[in-house]
Amino acid sequence: MKRTLALLLAATLFCGALVGCGNAAANSVPARPEVLPEYNPNPLTGLEKDGGYPYGQRPVAVMINNIKESLPQSGIAGADLIYEMVTEGGITRMMAVYSDLSKAGGYIGPVRSARDQHIQMMLPLNALYVHIGASTFARDMLETYHYADKSIDGNPTAVRDTVFWLDEERHKTKDIEHCWYTSSELIQNSIRKYKLDAEGEPEAIFRFRSYKENARMLPLSGASSAHIQFSASYYSDFTYEPSSGKYLKSEFGEPQIDAATGEQLAFNNVLILFTNISPRPDGVLMNVDYSFGGIGYYLCGGNYEPIRWMKGTPESPLRIVSAEGDEEEIEINPGKSYIAVVGLDQFSSLTIGADNPLTLPDSASSEALSKNS
Template sequence: MREQRHRRAAARILALCLCAGMALAAFAGCGKKDDKKTAKSQSSSAPAKTMYINPLTGTETEDSYVTQNRPVAVMINNIKAALPQYGIGSADILYEVVAEGGITRMLALYTDYRAVPKIGSVRSARPYYIALAQGHGATLIHYGTSWQADDLLYENGIETVDGMALSETAFFFDEERWESGYNREHCSFTGSDYITAGLQAKDISLAGTPRTAFHFYGAKENVSPFSYGKAAEVTFSFSGYADDRLVYDTQTDTYQKYEYGQPQVDQASGATLAFTNAFILFDNIYVISDEGHMGCDLEAGTGYYFTGGAYKPISWKKGGLDDALTLYEEDGSELKVRPGQSYIAIVGENMRDALQVTPGQQAQGDTSSTSQQ
């Protein structure tokens, strides 16, 4: 009897232990499920990264610098003897306008110059380049001026970073380039560290809210299709000296730029210049001095907008020295522009007939079949 009671007691104890073990296992399992639910909940509720819009390109970035600082604008040497250039492929907006002798110079705008170590070569400024920079609220970086440009800067109290005063602070001379046969005027460069030093030397602060360059499409907004014409290739001329060509690349959805019969390359990257947006704007351009210096009205005119392998006519307006360049549809509404880098050619009215547009293959977002000019 006593032995049977001991056996029954042992069985009850064993049963209780098994029940307790199962309960603990179930509790632990629930805990793991709850942990997974909690982790999943925490993961899904993690805050999204704050994104900022680059005011010159309309593209998104995680760096708030672009919304808190004004851009810089660098005068770029574009004569054939000065090629190749450095840093221009990183420009957010690249202007090109004819200068004396039929050559062109460029104005490269950077929302954030800090990531571009070498830019140039750099040349002297002209009044219309100053006006273009002022329209963006940009600080001009240049190496000298024409006397007309010097007067304009003085009369309007415009502070710039000029290599004539800051040659060893804001610029550097490329000795290797000079020794290889380039003229001295094609060997002066600037870049991120040098621009910072030049701004500090002139006590110029870029802090402030930058101006938005264009009326950009939103990141998730559908681009309105162009019904005007296709544009696989665009040929235009600034003068008898300088012909340019834009060729649409379907792989990158950009226009690649050619000049002097060859691709225009940024030597820093080895890549051909490529732009989401290209604008050819016509204006009155004329000689204003015995030295052959040119003048440019920069008041208002017409032109064309090229993007996605298609194009359409537009109008533009600037006006005052500090006024922004504004682009319009034919109906007078402000033109909507795709986010991305932009090239803007300002061409004399006398060269309008030199513009040729080749339709090529079907363009993105284009429903027409006939090229028009």
């Protein structure tokens, strides 16, 4: 009898233990899998999109006067991209591209006329294009690519009065072409007024390195400065600032300042692209040859590397590829970028750092140079 009671007691205790274990298992909460932040880069900078990023909207590309009399410009320090190249008479013109116009801060300008060499860099960005007037070649290209509802041209007086503002005070000492400005508010008003097609984000302009990873270290050291000669009288200089990790831009030997903010123009990436630039039949306007591509240099973080670039047709994207002869796109570090398109006749004028005389990158690039000469 005692043995039977002992067995019953042991069985009861064992079942109780099982019930207790079962309750503990039922009450335990399984650990949630770690949710990693989504990779969400700005297609123009490769940086993470911030809270104010205008999803679903085209970027805006604005033509900026860059002759000496037009300085200082306004609103350009907030651009994600700036392109600079010769237009005519040795002068350069810039195109400032914004993913978020509110970053321009106030007025943008002075605004100048369209040129086809800039349009060919703008088309792959799917951008809204802002300018005052256009060359014949530029106007033909905008018509060919059906850009009427994506272009804001201030040449008609009615449009100019709606989208642009004349700085009368500035006009007291400068010619009128150096005094026309626009703004984020004026452009947004014009989109509504003229029922422009403002929807459509671009593809990434470069193959960006992920902002979640450490920046890519470029292989050649000594890029503490750079001198880019566009023509006999037009040149740009860059000085690397280690504290910010950016290249500070100068124009005509003086810091290039944004009048709206007092900031010197600064870029994480500087890309210098060489190609054949020659006069058009009129002997004034310049033709930039994008058909073959060419050689160049990429500067970032105080270092640099030789590159090749490819483009082709006007709507084809710019591709930055290895200088080794293949067509693999290299990684560009996230950040704001400055892109110079320079004539091959100015190759020997380029300097990168004080102690880095440049030679042609390699046989593949030398072949590219000879084909473009």
